[in-house]
Amino acid sequence: MPAKKTTKKAAAPAAPKGPGLGKKFCPECSALIGARTTTCPQCGHEFMTKSKKKNDSGQPAGEINETAFIKVMAGRGFDFQRLRNELTGEIVKDVKDPKIEKLGLRFGSVPKNADAIYVTQTTPQIQVSMSLDKFLEVAGIKP
Numbered sequence: 346m347p348a349k350k351t352t353k354k355a356a357a358p359a360a361p362k363g364p365g366l367g368k369k370f371c372p373e374c375s376a377l378i379g380a381r382t383t384t385c386p387q388c389g390h391e392f393m394t395k396s397k398k399k400n401d402s403g404q405p406a407g408e409i410n411e412t413a414f415i416k417v418m419a420g421r422g423f424d425f426q427r428l429r430n431e432l433t434g435e436i437v438k439d440v441k442d443p444k445i446e447k448l449g450l451r452f453g454s455v456p457k458n459a460d461a462i463y464v465t466q467t468t469p470q471i472q473v474s475m476s477l478d479k480f481l482e483v484a485g486i487k488p
């Protein structure tokens with residue numbers, strides 16, 4: 346019995362290569378949306394505008410510095426104190442909440458073999474990435 350072949354091509358209009366003028370595809374859900382749309386109506390994906398790609402400190406997108414993280418966590422009620430000598434720029438007092446300190450957080454992009462907990466910024470959220478082993482350890486889950 347010959348294999349059924351469905352080589353019959355529908356007379357579809359030639360598919361355009363790109364999304365077309367004034368349109369773009371959402372990288373999350375592939376929805377075709379207006380080029381100027383900043384938030385995907387399908388999935389809520391946020392497009393970064395050119396002015397948002399770099400923050401004030403000139404860090405690449407996806408990076409977060411520890412100072413920014415500490416500010417956020419201190420705002421949430423965690424015990425963080427950092428005092429800097431105005432003249433030398435030296436940190437003279439650096440108190441980290443032990444609950445956060447024991448996590449051994451690292452800041453920046455996540456390497457392929459992540460062995461610690463990495464904090465990165467996915468505007469407007471902060472994303473925490475860790476290896477499965479680290480997750481089980483932090484979560485206190487044992488097989």
Ligand SMILES: [Zn+2]
Pocket residue numbers: 371372373374375376385386387388389390
């Ligand atoms: Zn989308």
